[in-house]
Amino acid sequence: MTATFSLTGPTPTADSASTAPPTGATVQLSAVVKAFAGHTALNSIDLDVAPGELVALLGPSGCGKTTALRTISGLESIDSGRILIDGVDVADTPTNKRDIGMVFQAYSLFPHMTVLENVEFGLKMRKVAAARRRERALETLEMVGLTKHSERFAHQLSGGQQQRVALARALVTRPRVLLLDEPLSALDAKVRVQLREEIRRLQTELGITTVFVTHDQEEALAVADRVAVMRDGRIEQIGTPEELYATPANAFVADFVGLSNRMTAELIDGQVHLHGCTLNLLGDPMPDGPVVALVRPEDIALSTEGIAGTVISSSFLGSLRRTRVRLDDGTVVAIQHEVERHPQPGEAVSVRLKGAPVSALPPKLTK
């Protein structure tokens, strides 16, 4: 099942097979600016993607993540800056010469072609011989588990199957860079999880440098080696999922990556003093003074004694429950706890901090 073939070199023309270990290209965006009718979609973006790495661009709608992806693909031109693939500036190279693979949010299979013909298309453009083409296409379809659907048309497949075919079509040429533009957002939850795991498996096996755009933080954290959180055309923070989760650079990142409770605290001698507890500070040292502590819901517990509060609501989330509590000082906090405990709205409860280290921000950065 592991793919060991290579159809393309730096330029998309070859019909050669190679058993060399798969390696992707480097992708670099340097001070890339792109504006649409006065609106700056990309505001001097810098991004380095290592060979074989999967980087997720994460952010809310309109933050510029899709524009960034489209500039890499060449579907959007850039106003200034440089885009380098394997060190070569491709800013002026047309899309069809960039040797990339791309999967779109909308099902983009060619409706007049069968699944097999769809997958063969990229090889046909590279003038691969018909027999070879068919062989490669079937191999790639086998990788995504759709060999038996090779003679079907797009409208005869489910959404998940269509995206699998789209993935196979993008991978069959062994592109230098794989670009995924919210490929899972049109799928239902279960298929989304299955397919994202499949994408990760294939990407790891083939070693293709991949940029994955998503607005779903869970998805980004699950599949990416590194995640770039974007807002208003800028990258707010880039790092491993663990880094982003544990040490968000600001409140926006903290809010967007996971859930954080913002609680007013005091920083004294490098330690966070919060509701009578002293907690270690995560990340870079900060000057003493008032701060906003970012406390994860799993770092707060319902308790028999501690900070008094009243339950606002409680939601069942499958393996855990999330309860919102209004503390006596008016702060509303979300608490993650076991499902067996089922607090009722209006119930008086006590909460306590578990003592885990927290991130903190100067109050001016919390907006």
Add this chain to the structure above:
Amino acid sequence: MGILGAAVPHLAVAKVTADVAAPLSPVEPAPAPASPSPRAKPANQAVRIGAEPSTLARRLILGIIGAIFLIPVIAMIEFTFRDGLAGSYTTSHWTGLFGEDSARTYRGLYQAIENSLVLAAVTVGIVLVLLLPTMVLVHLQFPRLKRTLEFICIIPITVPAIVLVVGLAPVYSVVVKVLGGSTWTLAFAYGITVLPYAYRAIQGNLDAIPVKTLSEAASTLGAGWLTVLWTILLPNLRRGVLAASFISIAVVLGEFTIASLLNRRNLQTALLQVSQSDPWVAVIFALAALALAFVLLLIIGRLGAASPSRRKS
């Protein structure tokens, strides 16, 4: 009778134009889960305004509209069997067409038919070579110009043919100097008159498929612009293109005013001329033109219903 012959295909075309926009989608939705038929309704449900008409009402509407179309056609057929004013019937008008000297007798008419077919072909060529790529380009690259293009394409339907001819007359005096006075040059004028119909047919199809996504997907796979147009877009715009072509053919075959006022000979002007000496033959040819228009409409309807898998098989 020539006027009738000229007018009827236009009526047919107007109906097609209204119908082509909706059923052109080549992408059929995935099979929906089993659900109650939208036509099924509880027995106690009150009839409401705007509800789907009953079977009886549908048949009645169909019958009335059918009668409006069929009665003139039946009258034309009956007319072709009349034996002068005697009140008796004969097949001689039909058999005369296949007589030994018919080629000589109706040479002018046959020449006019040939002219009309050439005009239809050149007009379709103009639509495919100029209008289609322009529409695709505007759709993909210049979507802001879509309204402008639509406005320009709709204009000919608002301008009476006689007004169009007044404007075209000085233009054609130049065309004659450059290209000669051949009948085919009329296709330039017809290319303008068919614009509203061809535009609607193609636009309906363009709106029904994700043209931008398909083009972008193809180009990321290594396809250049011409390959995208030829390999990806044209097969998916097949229905719109064929509908535009057939409608253009129907319009050209039924056109009278421009040809007559610019002194060109086409099917309709010839039918008018023949009708003055042999009205029965003129009606027979008018019926043939109608039959051709109906066949084209049937083909368009079939195209709208066909799925990719059926086409493939």
